[in-house]
Amino acid sequence: MKLIKATEKDIPMIQELARRSWQKAYAEILSDGQMEYMLSTMYSAEEISGHLQNPNYHYYLILDEATDSFDGFIGYEHAYENQTTKLHRIYLVPESKGKGLGKKALVFLAEKVAENGDGRIILNVNKYNEARKFYESQGYKVYDEGVFDIGNNFFMDDYLMEFIIHK
Template sequence: MKGSGFSLFLIITSMKLIKATENDIPLIQDLARRSWGNAYADILSGEQMDYMLSKMYSEAEIGSHLRNADYHYYMIQDENNGSYEGFIGYQHHYEEQTTKLHRIYLVPESKGKGFGKQALKFLNGKVSENGDQRIILTVNKHNTARNFYESQGYTVYGEGVFDIGGGFVMDDYLMEFLIHK
């Protein structure tokens, strides 16, 4: 725009998804803590976050996932600077012809760069390759991530309150995405 004093810069963000191994467990735990502190600070108590992180992201829990042939973790790496920005964890054949997206988390400073959208497109491809036709997930009813999922074609098909122990519950929407072949 000549003479307006306005400049437009386009930043191309490129990411790489790297299959996680047991050596990546400390990195997954760190990324989970960093992303949860931002995503759930206004939704869950500190006690519930600590409880859930200690249960869901223990070395034993993640290790058991990584040893399950249907469960996959991928690290989300920013190819521009080599930093790890988050991760995705999903399980094929969770139900008949259904993959469950258990986890997709990005650190706060990486949000809005397209990593989440690219990770979901990657997941769609992996689901199609493995013969499933549906992706399901749960999202806290107060988490704005619901809007992100809806923008990517996911729809709410139910809701549930799940007792997770320790006197805590998860109050979630159940969402799905149908793979069109």
């Protein structure tokens, strides 16, 4: 596996990888309307471009070197809170499941966070998303929960998870 820093030219690939992964991950959790709304707003070219222009926000494409295919991406923001990096996005296409790419991406993230001087990683995960079990298997713990209004009469019902970096 190789992680490649994303640039503006990679926005269409990020959008396509998000759509492919969401269709599997959220099919049983979100309505088609909410999924389309979230993809069109959170993954608009303008939104991603804004992230890429923020010096604290980073996107990396996840390349499976064995198949020479891009299987996902990770997006995170240093200094989201004091000494805290927020993992905003980590998505893998369904056919990449079981290859260890998610685990390796989280190890990469922890290394980047430690290099940056933050001591904590936080993320939100839908309460009904199986990904919670994956995060827990990697040392993340639920510290709170919340319901977030994302507009258009849609809400996210999430667990808030954290990982403490031991220095």
